[in-house]
Amino acid sequence: MGRGIAKSGRYVTAKEPIPHEWDARHLRLAVSAAGVALWAWEVDTDQFTMDARGFELWGLPWRRSVTFEELSAHIHPADRDRVRAAFAATRAVLGYYETDFRIMVGSEIRWISARGQGEDAGIVGRTMFGIFLDVTGRKQAEEGHELLAGEMSHRVKNLLAIASGLTAITSRSAVSAEDMAHDLTARLTALGRAHDLVRPLPHDQGSAALLGDLISVLLAPYDDPGAFSGRIRVAVERMGVGERAATGLALVIHELATNSVKYGALSEGAGTLDVTSATEGDTITVTWIERGGPVVDAPEAPSGFGSNLVKRTVSGQLGGAIDYDWSEGGVIVTLKMDRQRLAR
Known part of the structure; x- marks a missing residue:
């Protein structure tokens, strides 16, 4: 006898009719439940x-x-x-x-x-x-996994590029191998603390940080303690950033800093970065100005994963927009955000 379902001490094979207990009403209930x-x-x-x-x-x-x-x-x-x-x-x-x-x-x-x-x-x-x-839920989960995999791959590549850039920055100010090892370790440790801000915080921590503190912590690994100390200047208004917005903003700042270390002002010893803010109504505008780096040109290729991730984060999480000005002296990034979104 073929395989089937055990019932009353015997097997009901696939060729046998459905037992009378399974009427159309039961089948309809099963179909509806599924x-x-x-x-x-x-x-x-x-x-x-x-x-x-x-x-x-x-x-x-x-x-x-x-x-x-x-x-x-x-x-x-x-x-x-x-x-x-x-x-x-x-x-x-x-x-x-x-x-x-x-x-x-x-x-x-x-x-x-x-x-x-x-x-x-x-x-x-x-x-x-x-x-x-x-199957909407399953497809959304698959898309989320693909986005996460792409983001993780992007971050790993960026971290390798950042490590290389930090090594070059540290070597310019170190006077010995021991000094270089000490400074580089400190920078990488600071980078680890900054990287923690690019993920959600526990809900019991309340507001994540002040805007200026958040940006300063994220940029600290890239500042130079040597001859060019203080080349990164942050002067923004005093306001709290909510825990939900902190992850998105940290991701944006982290991406801008990564690009600067790879291609912009922070890749040069004499390069500087100024981050300021201004408020108009319900909008806060953070301006990122790079100077003293290599000549930069607007990218000709379509936006990469990092740029698309930043745009999606700014528009979706922060209720704003981001604009790039590829000026002769260095890139200027204008980040407009909704104040209420930023405070959540």
Whole structure:
């Protein structure tokens, strides 16, 4: 006897009918609990019939049937041709298939997984059957993991570049190998403290820091204790930065400092950096001015991961915008933020 489900001392095989205790009502409850939407596709007329869950999933009022073309109008434009081709090919697919795509429900984007069996398996009266499943949560988690992996890779590369830059800065002011080792260790330790600010703080710590203290701590590893001591100057207004905004702002400052060490004023011994602020209404503007470094030009290539991450952080977390002026004397970065967002 084939494999099956144990019941009353015997096995119910796949070929045997479902026990009478499992009636249509029980099956409907199981389907509803799983969040599954049922569909039937009449392959000759291209008519789709869905249950109430299916129409709810697509954000449509219930009716007896809907055409595939009508459903296609709600598929994300970037996925529409692919989904049409996938459905057309399903009848030739051997075995089970699964196609994931995005649909537009008003301003909301949902991820749908369409599943069924191809090669006309199980077709009844020219009608094929399958399910729709809302997989938005899974897709968002996957996108979050990809973003995290990209950010971690970006940070590791930046840390290696920063370590190289700090070694070069330290070597210019050290008078002996021992002094250089001591200063470099101190810088790397400070960098570790600054790096801690680029992650969320425990909720019981209240406001993260004062704006000036936060920026100063982040930039401390890059200042020169030797002949060019004090080349980084921070003069911003006294205001608190909330714990939610601190991570985003720290990430932005960390990215700007990294770029400066790699390409800008902080890569040169005589380079200077001034960070100031001004307030107008509900907006605080932080200005980052580099001078004395190598000549800089506006990048010709599309923005990299770091630049995109900064823009997304500034607009999303801090409710503002960031602008770059590639002036002859050095880059000037203008960071506009919403004061209320910054204080959260």
